[in-house]
Amino acid sequence: MEDSLMVTADSMYNAFLPDDRPAYVRRFVRQLVSALKTDNSWKYEFPKLKEEINITYPEDNGFRLFNWVIATSTNTRRYYGAIQMPSEELKLYPLVDYSMGVSKCLEDEVMTSQRWFGGLIYRIIPHEVDGETVYTLFTMNSASPMSNKKVLDPMRITDDGPIFGAQIFELNSSCNPEKLINRFVIEYKKDVQASMNWDAEYNAIVFDRLVSQVNDPNRKYTYVPSGQYDGFKWKGGKWTL
16 A cells, blocks of 8 residues: 555646646555545555655654645645544644735744644654643745744643644744744745754754845845754743753
């Protein structure tokens, strides 16, 4: 079954006509769900498939996340994801990419699995906050033709499914200064590299400090790394600069 997934994955990435790729995505999703419905699927690590898509676990193994991106045209990207819970019967939460429909105040949004800020998730860090586990998802989104975004997106898994966004950052919103942000976002010029990742040496999330090349803070697509860095440390139940 994994070999069939590999064949379909190759087609959904590389079909000559981009318009054909969504059909292969749908086939891939059907095949993946079928594979996950087999007994003890949680224990199977999909060693071949994880070379084609991201399969990411948090440190507490509270779930695993299947995640990939498809180029639907030269300038557009669509993200896909699904969260599998470690249960005997399949418990799966599909994630529906809404990244091109969110407001300018992305940092303030609270979102659901049906309205997810899509991206490739490359690290997940869990913390206990007020008796429940909140996962910080490190996400890369390159769907815009002019800029890229890296996002620290908090997620809780509730009885109704995943909820994205939580006030676990000791940082006020630029849209609503009296409120704390629900996620942290850096946005920068398309053709540059900006880092944001966990640094074990500093025990912190370290990220590039960005500046506008044209001295205009409203034009995020002109932002580039300044050569300096900032970082978040976990203190008192929040990420603090």
